[in-house]
Amino acid sequence: MSPPNGPSTAGTITALPVAEQILEPSPAAKLRRRVFGHAGVTIGAGVLLVIIAVALLAPVLAPFDPLDQDLTQRVIPPVWHEKGSWEHPLGTDQFGRDYLSRLMYGARISLLIGFVAMLISGFIGTALGVAAGYFGGRVDMVVNFIITTRLSLPVILVALAVVSIIGNSLWIVIWVLGLLIWDRFAVVMRSSVQQVRDLDYVAAAKALGCSTTRIILSEIMPNIVNNLIVVATLEMAHAILLEAALSYLGLGVQPPAPSWGLMISEGKGMIFFDSWLIGIPGAALFAMVLAINLLGDGLRDVTAPENRN
Amino acid sequence: MLQYALKRLAVAILVALTVSMVTFSLLHLTGDPAIALAGESATQEDIENIRRVYGYDRPFLVQYANWLGNALTGDFGRSHYLKTEVADVVFARLPTTMILGASAITFAFILSIPLGVLAAIKPNTIFDRLALTLAVVGQALPSFWFALIMIFWLGIQWRLLPISGTESWQNFIMPAIALGYYVTPAIMRLTRAGMLEVLASDYIRTARAKGIRPGTILFKHALRNAIIPVVALAAVQFGFMLGGSIVIETIFAINGLGFLAWESIQRADLPMMQAIVLVLACFYIVLTYLADMLNAFLDPRIRVG
Amino acid sequence: METILEVDGLTVDIPVAAGMLHAVRDVSFTVRRGETLCIVGESGCGKSLTSLAIMGLLPRKAIRTARRLSFEGVALDGLSERRMGDLRGNRMAMIFQEPMTSLNPSYTIGNQLEEMLKRHRKASTREARERAIFLLEKVGITSAASRLSQYPHQLSGGLRQRVMIAMTLMCDPDLLMADEPTTALDVTIQAQILLLLADLQREFNMGLILITHDLGIVARVADRVAVMYAGQIVESGTVKQIFENPTHPYTQGLLECIPIPGKTPPGAHLGSIPGIVPALVGEQRGCGFAERCGYAETECAARAVDFRAAPDAGHVYRCVLTPDRSAANHRAGSAV
Numbered sequence: 021m022s023p024p025n026g027p028s029t030a031g032t033i034t035a036l037p038v039a040e041q042i043l044e045p046s047p048a049a050k051l052r053r054r055v056f057g058h059a060g061v062t063i064g065a066g067v068l069l070v071i072i073a074v075a076l077l078a079p080v081l082a083p084f085d086p087l088d089q090d091l092t093q094r095v096i097p098p099v100w101h102e103k104g105s106w107e108h109p110l111g112t113d114q115f116g117r118d119y120l121s122r123l124m125y126g127a128r129i130s131l132l133i134g135f136v137a138m139l140i141s142g143f144i145g146t147a148l149g150v151a152a153g154y155f156g157g158r159v160d161m162v163v164n165f166i167i168t169t170r171l172s173l174p175v176i177l178v179a180l181a182v183v184s185i186i187g188n189s190l191w192i193v194i195w196v197l198g199l200l201i202w203d204r205f206a207v208v209m210r211s212s213v214q215q216v217r218d219l220d221y222v223a224a225a226k227a228l229g230c231s232t233t234r235i236i237l238s239e240i241m242p243n244i245v246n247n248l249i250v251v252a253t254l255e256m257a258h259a260i261l262l263e264a265a266l267s268y269l270g271l272g273v274q275p276p277a278p279s280w281g282l283m284i285s286e287g288k289g290m291i292f293f294d295s296w297l298i299g300i301p302g303a304a305l306f307a308m309v310l311a312i313n314l315l316g317d318g319l320r321d322v323t324a325p326e327n328r329n
Numbered sequence: 330m331l332q333y334a335l336k337r338l339a340v341a342i343l344v345a346l347t348v349s350m351v352t353f354s355l356l357h358l359t360g361d362p363a364i365a366l367a368g369e370s371a372t373q374e375d376i377e378n379i380r381r382v383y384g385y386d387r388p389f390l391v392q393y394a395n396w397l398g399n400a401l402t403g404d405f406g407r408s409h410y411l412k413t414e415v416a417d418v419v420f421a422r423l424p425t426t427m428i429l430g431a432s433a434i435t436f437a438f439i440l441s442i443p444l445g446v447l448a449a450i451k452p453n454t455i456f457d458r459l460a461l462t463l464a465v466v467g468q469a470l471p472s473f474w475f476a477l478i479m480i481f482w483l484g485i486q487w488r489l490l491p492i493s494g495t496e497s498w499q500n501f502i503m504p505a506i507a508l509g510y511y512v513t514p515a516i517m518r519l520t521r522a523g524m525l526e527v528l529a530s531d532y533i534r535t536a537r538a539k540g541i542r543p544g545t546i547l548f549k550h551a552l553r554n555a556i557i558p559v560v561a562l563a564a565v566q567f568g569f570m571l572g573g574s575i576v577i578e579t580i581f582a583i584n585g586l587g588f589l590a591w592e593s594i595q596r597a598d599l600p601m602m603q604a605i606v607l608v609l610a611c612f613y614i615v616l617t618y619l620a621d622m623l624n625a626f627l628d629p630r631i632r633v634g
Numbered sequence: 635m636e637t638i639l640e641v642d643g644l645t646v647d648i649p650v651a652a653g654m655l656h657a658v659r660d661v662s663f664t665v666r667r668g669e670t671l672c673i674v675g676e677s678g679c680g681k682s683l684t685s686l687a688i689m690g691l692l693p694r695k696a697i698r699t700a701r702r703l704s705f706e707g708v709a710l711d712g713l714s715e716r717r718m719g720d721l722r723g724n725r726m727a728m729i730f731q732e733p734m735t736s737l738n739p740s741y742t743i744g745n746q747l748e749e750m751l752k753r754h755r756k757a758s759t760r761e762a763r764e765r766a767i768f769l770l771e772k773v774g775i776t777s778a779a780s781r782l783s784q785y786p787h788q789l790s791g792g793l794r795q796r797v798m799i800a801m802t803l804m805c806d807p808d809l810l811m812a813d814e815p816t817t818a819l820d821v822t823i824q825a826q827i828l829l830l831l832a833d834l835q836r837e838f839n840m841g842l843i844l845i846t847h848d849l850g851i852v853a854r855v856a857d858r859v860a861v862m863y864a865g866q867i868v869e870s871g872t873v874k875q876i877f878e879n880p881t882h883p884y885t886q887g888l889l890e891c892i893p894i895p896g897k898t899p900p901g902a903h904l905g906s907i908p909g910i911v912p913a914l915v916g917e918q919r920g921c922g923f924a925e926r927c928g929y930a931e932t933e934c935a936a937r938a939v940d941f942r943a944a945p946d947a948g949h950v951y952r953c954v955l956t957p958d959r960s961a962a963n964h965r966a967g968s969a970v
Contacts, residue, residue, distance in 0.1 A: 059575065060465075138553065142349065143426065165343070165344065165347070166338075166343050168340075168617075169344050169347045169348055169351065171568075171613070171617075172344055172345075172348050172567070172610045172614050172617075173348060173351065173352070173572075173606070173610055174568075174569075174571065174572025174573075174606060174609045174610065174613070175569075175572060176572055176573055176575055176576065177572055177575060177587075177590055177602075177605065177606055177609065178596050178606060179353075179591075179592075179596055180357060180575070180590075181355070181602050182355060182356075184594045184595075184598075185356065194509065205341045256378075257468075257469070261471055264471050264473075265471065265473055265576055266473070268473050268576070269575075269579065269591070271594070281471075281473075284473070284474060284477070289476060291477060291480065291481055291485070294484060297480055298477050299478075302474035302477070302478070303469065304473065305471050305474065306469055306470055308463065308472070309468075309469040309470075309471070310466065310469035313465060313468055317465065318465050322444065364788055381841065413853070427638055531732055531735040531736045532735065532736055532738040532739070533731065533738045533740075534691065534730065534736075535730065535737065535798075536738070537691055537722070538689060538691060538722055538723060538727070538728045539722065539723035539749075539750050539753070539801070540718075540719045540720060540721065540724055540729075540750075540754060541719075541723070541729075541749065542719060542721035542753070543715075543719075545753075550738055550741075553740050553741075554738070555739055556741070560704035567840060587766040593820075627740070628739070628740070628741055629739060629787065630739060630787045633785055633788065
């Protein structure tokens, strides 16, 4: 709030700020308390860590080879059904492949695609957004135009079409997604840079003659990196869901890879009697994306509560 | 206001043109359309023939100019597969997707706006937590999985709703929910945030000091201001839904543009794919333009200036 | 002149992270019809919260208590929110400090003016419109009829504040509270708005509570003055009494801060009161001003200080010093 302008200050009293008589914990301690006290962050991070651990240790933990077919063990229900057994705790699919193992290996696919696509789109989007936010003017106009054009394209359709033409492999899917979902990065980074660009310490750096690159990297980026992290987690979840949709439609990861979306697609024909075939991978997807979203939302709350919405 | 409208219109047209070029390039440059069309067992001669017949041997820009020129007159070429005019098929199937999209956004509004308002009136209470939980859960649910779950419970187990086709309005209920729930969290959060901000503003305090009734304050004074950004978001989300309808339409066998896109992709029907992407993109551009105009109209500071 | 507002022992507590904030402590005053009471104090002394407490517009978390809080004989603390809503804008009205943001940007001036009469008097649009035009002209806005269809953003700050004043008068209230109505305006406009308020008060025979931190305004407009410090009223009396015979050390200090052309030597230090306002969180003990007071004695910080009467009638102050000693101190030199 700006101080009142104009009125004669004769005979008026301006108060000095009220002294903080209660000792406050250090900013680092406060942040730590906020991070761990925040349910979303702890739950999200916890679940995500478990999933990552399972994915990394899949070769060790998985009881079977996920691609191993055993036609004598087809469509066995999970252990909680009367016909299930602990040999295949999550049952088997129509090719006799162990569902638990496929689930574990599927986590690797989702995490890999989500992570790398997020990196690619993050790089593109951040570069565009920072350029637009920092330089303004024509650069901003051009970047905005590019963003609007990208937003006008129906992402799933374009991704499907491109993949259908080029061919679907793991890395094609990753690159197509990465090249398509950078818009949120660009928008958020642009507005973050705009907010920071006119602050005093940037002006000071400019006055000292720092190069533009230096200013962007050492003055501006550290202050907006928290926004970047929040968007990165949310876009990773976004990429995972997109890959699942693409795989479900048959234009994502190729069979027999245990992509969760693909598993749902393969199981949908048997929805009537063996609903767990779609229930389990779907629940896994849901849990993973939920954890990442909770983490992202939580990080946003914790680092900038005023952005909470 | 007129100036603003014209300026935005110019931008919209420019974006549309760029999108058309991007669409055309993407589908032509990412692979050889002749090869895709010819199929796996084609000989080199077959491929060359195809190239000549369909004009794929001409320079890229010439092809683009031809296509664009034709498209502007409503001629999207002929479908490779169906042997009919692309435009006929696309515009025949468009209304179905429109109905689906409209039902979905209606569902989203019915769910999200009251929730958002309620969460804002009672912040940090159980209602607020409930609304936010719903939002978080909604954003994590894969749409195709949600659709399958609904089919399983509502369609198969309890036999409440039909699970495919488009015979009656009931056919659209599950698809509308499956398509609409994904945008519900964003709209709800924006409504809640907007309402929270507006309710804390000075003019709401003035309204209370004037003795205006709480209901009037909420709807006449607060929501009217808070809804402005929601309108813009809704248009954007509607555009996304049109694009994302492909998944829902294939699951529920709804004969709309999304399903057509799916079929075209499977058949490498290039002209059809191009047309669909362009039509949907143009819809999005028109929608965001209209949303911009509605925004400007709702905000007297822009309308009257 | 009849008393329209009686405030006795008004207290506002707000729970904050660090404890309980005692923002308003045992505030008492009365306002009569046709009288202007100025509540004076620095930022954070609780004067705004006092007026919000009377209107029932405190933040949700705030706790209001009072021995007596009655308006035109009706006890306000027992009233339901619904009944309060009937009173607000109708019998008691309030103007706030920021005219730029106090009007709804999405509706015309006319709409916002007329809605008051429709709400409280069930008036027709025509009647409401006529009254709106009448009042807009009263507050000095020309071509009032065409102004009705304008939006707030089309008016300057001064004009908006006039519209706000007109709005408060729509239902002919008996009590008007103005919380720093001119602070956000240019100096030249300030005088006009204040004179306008004074004229309107006379014409409509209202009680006026004017909250301000500007002693110049107080001298010009007030009938009675209440000086607030750290949530309490430390001195109250007629404007003449306060200015000619300030008895509380804080009041004395305030008046000494005003440079007087002719008396204050150029280049001399302007008066000031060293120290800062105490934090009002947690238990308050003793006089809030003790730490900054030049005449503080050990008992000042120890126990709560009650009001003491000054020799002139109706003039009270909250200090341990007797009026003679205080007057002697004041003559001798600065109070701080």
